[in-house]
Amino acid sequence: MGDSNLLNLTKRIIKGYEINKDEAYIIWKESQNNPYELFYAAHKINSYFYGKRVDLCAILSIKTGGCEEDCKFCAQSLHYKTNYKETAYLEKDEILRRVKIVKESGIDRIGLVVSGRRIANQKEFDRLSEVIRKIKEEIKIDICVSLGEIDKESARKLKNIGILRYNHNLETSSSYYSQMCTTHEYNDRVKTVKVLKEVGISVCCGGILGMGESIDDRISLALSLRELDVDVVPLNFLNPVAGTPLAEIEMLKPQEALRLIALFRIMLPKKKIKICGGREVVLRDLQSYLFYVGGNGMIVGDYLTTKGRSIKDDLQMIKDLELEV
Numbered sequence: 001m002g003d004s005n006l007l008n009l010t011k012r013i014i015k016g017y018e019i020n021k022d023e024a025y026i027i028w029k030e031s032q033n034n035p036y037e038l039f040y041a042a043h044k045i046n047s048y049f050y051g052k053r054v055d056l057c058a059i060l061s062i063k064t065g066g067c068e069e070d071c072k073f074c075a076q077s078l079h080y081k082t083n084y085k086e087t088a089y090l091e092k093d094e095i096l097r098r099v100k101i102v103k104e105s106g107i108d109r110i111g112l113v114v115s116g117r118r119i120a121n122q123k124e125f126d127r128l129s130e131v132i133r134k135i136k137e138e139i140k141i142d143i144c145v146s147l148g149e150i151d152k153e154s155a156r157k158l159k160n161i162g163i164l165r166y167n168h169n170l171e172t173s174s175s176y177y178s179q180m181c182t183t184h185e186y187n188d189r190v191k192t193v194k195v196l197k198e199v200g201i202s203v204c205c206g207g208i209l210g211m212g213e214s215i216d217d218r219i220s221l222a223l224s225l226r227e228l229d230v231d232v233v234p235l236n237f238l239n240p241v242a243g244t245p246l247a248e249i250e251m252l253k254p255q256e257a258l259r260l261i262a263l264f265r266i267m268l269p270k271k272k273i274k275i276c277g278g279r280e281v282v283l284r285d286l287q288s289y290l291f292y293v294g295g296n297g298m299i300v301g302d303y304l305t306t307k308g309r310s311i312k313d314d315l316q317m318i319k320d321l322e323l324e325v
Contacts, residue, residue, distance in 0.1 A: 010041040013269050014048050018226070024219045028263055035259050042262035042294035045269045052323045055232075055272050055297035057109035057144065058102045058311070061304045062090045062128075067115045071171070071181045073211055075241040075305040076115045082243035084305050086115075089124070092131050096138065102301065103141045105311045106325075111144040111167060111204075113304060117184060118148040125154060129161055136162055144204065149184075149192045155199045165202040168192045169234065173220035176213045193228050205230040206274075209260055210238035210252040210282070218260060222267040232297070233271050235264060237278030239306055251278075254286045258293045265294025272296055277303045288317055 006027065013019065019027075031038035066086030070079040078086075090098075095112075102110050112132070119125045132143055145158065146167035158166070170189050171177065177186040196203050205228065207221050225233055237257055240247050252260075264273055274297035275283075275290045283290060290298070300314040318325060 006037055006041050010044050010266075013045055013266060019267060021216075021219055021223060024222070024263060024267055025215065027266065028215055028219070028259070031259055031262075035255060035262070038259060038262045038266075039289075039293045042265040043292050046265055046273075046294045046296055049270055050272075050296045053296065054291065054318060054323045054325060055109075055274060056107055056300050056314070056318070056325055057111060057274075057297075058107050058301040059111040059113055059146075059299055059303065060095070060098055060102070061113045061115070062095055062131075063087065063114045063116075064304065065115055067117070069117055069181060069183045072245040073171075073180060073208055073238060073241075075244060077244070080243045080245070082241055084241075089114075089127070092134065095131055096134060099135055099141060100139055102311070103139050105301075106315055107141075107300060107311060109142040109144065111146055111165075111299075113146040113167075114148070115304075116148055118150065119154070125157075129157065132161055132163065149188060150195060152195050152199060155195055155201060159199055159201050163201060165204050165232070166196050167204040167234065168196070169206050169208070169236075170221060170224060171207045172211060172213050173217035174224065175220065176211075176217040180211060190224075190228070193230065197229070202231045203228075204232040204234055204274075206232075206234035206236070206276075208236040208238055208277075209257070210249070210278070211246060212249060218263070219267070222264050225271075226268055231272065232274055233264065233268055234274045234276045234299070235261060235295075236276045237282040239278040239281050241305070252282050254283050257282050258286065258289055261290055261295050262293040274298060277306065280309055288321060291321055291323060 064087045065076045065084050067076045075082045075084045144165040174186045240249050273295050275295045276299040300311045302308045
């Protein structure tokens with residue numbers, strides 16, 4: 001494509017042009033030897049739509065493990081022997097305590113996550129709803145949730161109690177998905193995203209990169225997210241967990257991960273692209289680069305089953321880069 005052609009394409013993207021699968025593949029292939037033109041193009045696009053603004057959030061697992069699904073990347077699946085055992089729901093006071101710590105650290109949004117395909121029953125849903133009301137009353141922090149599959153009635157109830165955003169990832173492309181999970185289908189995930197959009201809840205939906213998928217799968221994932229018109233795109237990098245089928249897979253190299261962030265920015269120019277799980281172990285000393293190559297958000301603190309780095313360190317990085325939360 002060449003430097004001048006990529007620069008011209010960048011200008012067209014800013015004006016509303018959407019690149020196709022073939023163009024995305026050419027951009028990816030030509031960036032192998034010299035990724036910096038791709039980085040610059042992604043940076044230009046991100047700067048145009050978002051300037052120096054970045055979006056930060058934390059997550060809290062309020063029920064961990066015990067999942068009956070067989071997702072090959074997941075430490076919480078009952079199908080694999082990992083070090084992560086099923087835990088009961090956190091008590092309300094403990095949830096409030098942990099959420100308060102996040103708020104006091106300077107983060108204004110938190111995602112509450114429950115393991116499993118969906119909320120088990122109405123009693124659990126009602127208990128969670130009461131916790132959400134309590135958090136909003138006492139702590140004044142924006143709340144997102146990730147509860148698996150959800151029907152329209154339950155989604156409306158969440159909206160009525162003030163849930164503005166819901167996370168439900170596609171994980172990978174439609175063609176590769178059956179190699180990662182056999183206990184539910186890709187279309188089940190798509191259906192949930194459509195339900196959320198129908199009731200007016202902002203959708204946080206992305207995937208995991210580095211699970212053995214091809215570049216075609218990665219491009220297809222981006223195209224699916226574009227077609228669904230999701231609001232926030234969380235990109236995770238696989239951090240292999242002992243005991244899972246992907247335990248021995250080679251992790252992405254830092255430059256490859258940065259190129260993927262840039263490619264997603266070019267394909268999804270107006271979306272918030274949030275870099276999440278695996279950031280620390282994959283990007284290592286290049287973490288701050290994620291904001292140069294098109295990322296404009298992060299999950300900070302710990303993840304569901306793996307440790308992140310301190311919120312203090314991430315906020316210092318944002319300050320040093322002279323970005324605005």
